[in-house]
Amino acid sequence: MNAILLLIRFVITQLIYFVSGFTPRSHKAVMGCYKDKFADNSKYLFLHWQQQQTIRAIWISADKPLVKRLQTQGLEAYSRWSLLGVWHAATAKFYVYNTYIGDVNQYLAKGAVKINLWHGSPLKKIEFDISNGPLLKVYHPENISQKLFAKAQYHQQYVRPNFMIAPSDTVKKLFSSSFRISNEQFLTCGNPRTDYYLRYKSEDWLQLNLPVNTKQVILYAPSWRDSHLNSTTNIYTQTIDFACLSKQLQKSDQCLLLRLHPNEAHLASELSQYPNIINITFWDDIYGILEKIDLLITDYSSLYIDALPYRCEIAFFLFDKAQYQATCRSEYPYVAELPKAGIDLFTFRDLLDYLNEFANKHHDLTDRGPLNSELTSARHQLTNIFWQYQHRSSLDCLDAFVQNAPISATKKPA
Template sequence: MIYRVLKGVGTKIIYGLANLSPRDHQKAILGSYKNRLCDNTKYLYLHWQQTQFIRSIWISGNRELINTLNKQGMEAYYRWSLLGIYHALTAKFFFYNSYIGDINQYFANGAIKINLWHGSPMKKIEFDIINGPLSKVFLPQDNQSPRFHSVLHHQQYIRPDLMLSPSPLTDNIFSSAFRLSHQALLRSGNPRTDFHARYPEQKKSKQAIFNMIDIAFTSKSQIILYTPSWRDNHTNINPYQQAFHWRTLSKHLLKTQSIFLLRLHPNEAHLAQKFENHSNVIDISQWEDVYPILHSVDLLITDYSSLFIDALQYQTPIIFYRFDKEEYQEQCRNNYDYVEALSEVGPEYHTFDELLSAIEQGGEEVSHTEQNAFICCEPYKEAYQEAYLHFWEPNNKDAFTHIEEFIIRSQPSLIKTP
């Protein structure tokens, strides 16, 4: 505990001193969790690398990623290099997906901090969390004062100056979870979904996806994407071992010449190694993200992950496979109240036999170009459309336009529009 306190105090001192550094309004730095190139900041960065609206720099603790970006002609620096520290101290705009530590938690003070958060929350997040392991981060323990607790958890207590929110529902969640006024929320879509609307040539076709993983593609081939949520109760058990009969699933995939893309949460990605020896079960947990392929997915299977909210924009059929529903609700974070009132946009199953039956019946007669191709999803069409309107406001300007207008308003004399 003494070490944590000393480290926290040192972090606060350095963070306070960073406010003395001059900031360049024509420079933005971006980063992402676990030193990946992924999610909203990735697509904002790629957009600006093309348009040169503002000098955009990627910061990461992954030297291999930095080298790759540099070879592609993009500006990026290792977090603890002299240039990485220099740009963290002098950039006016910090864009991140989770916390300022995506870039550098010591040097963000004085910058305008824009949190592009990585999902549309169903489970309670940040300061709304009242149970489960993460509650210890946001709720003071053992009669600690909030100020002392904020020293131990520095970056979680740094409020962003701006967040994007696609709907009034998300406004309320972000306002509460991040302790923000509604003036700090900008009604907008997200770069992760808006990018491929602006750059459709960057999408991956179904055949291209099969070619990437070297599996034969036919007109009847289907892509099933499984993206479970993180089970943050920190057990040593692999929950997906018993949740699927992997050999049986593999036989079905081979019979239909389909693929099952398994994408576990970054905190559980190592668990997928157990299943990658089954034919046509493809572990993509190490991919940067799934947005270049999401429009080509025939069926999304998830449990509590908010990825389904993004998939609504593509009219992708959705199944909720909640094999550990009671245990999850007891040991992990609670859902927001709205989740209970939300009409299901797809069927919910609790056993593998139920799930396999739905997969076997679905998608044989209807192509993915039509809505709800899987038979089991047919009764949910109306609820699906209602949910889409619940989470997304039609005809919004895309995220890139909103963010650039915000930057221009911040210092219009220093930004040149392309």
């Protein structure tokens, strides 16, 4: 895209965004999610608001089958560029989203109260804290041409939220830096994606067609490797012999649930034919089953932080650690000092040996046994770091916020 086209795009998008700031806005919330999915924090807050009628909550997505599915369930949802989708995006007082305003509509949000619920805990550097990797040019362009491109191509990344939620002071400090907002712009509370299942029952587990003799359920949920953004190489099949893994899982009466990141979902399509390996990458999200699994295997993802309150054990499969550190976003310095929530595994052989050892612990779906004292201590420390305000329900805090009612003892966000 040449400079003239970039300039034209920049002028048009900024003009539309500016004009949207003058439309009258009524007391309702438009909500959405990354990749036009129905997932994560905004999903669970939407479901809560729909059930409690706290505020008129409207789901916006470009995924027409998803919109139709929600409508058949009696939920209010519209396609992004439908007449009603545009109308509600242009006239809603609240925008509630998981990543950027584009989860709803990035061109019609000016003048709305923008509430970014985000979708993870900051382990890898995010947004304006990014200091390396392919996303560096998005947030730190070096010359006029790059700045024009960034402003035109990544408009929504530069729109700051009015409010965010933070489950701890550590998270608040990092969000404040990365999104360039003040401490006064936070609600300190839990996350809807975890608070929801403290109040409502999940039926997600019933969707799984587990093998009859399953004694342990393992969730493998690796992080997105942004250095492979434009690559067609399947790094998982290069690293893991899935046929061999399947044989061992069958022998040990274990079942592995495979959940790749939405940005890598296409890589999971060839991994659905192996016995005792169930591909759940297409699921909206996996928060409804965290309390049921026996073991979570991840890597650089903050998903393990969401799993801390549950009984599952945790392991980290870091098969590309050196390459990841060199080419992807770097981690925040504090991460190196965190207590370990589980064992590090570096090779496929390490993974097989660990799964075999784990199988011999004879945990099953009804009796996992106690965690050892070292893991219990680490989890306690990590919980204090990441879930300092977990006793404050995000559902209650956000209810109070949109109703202009006091939050705790004050009318200002804590």
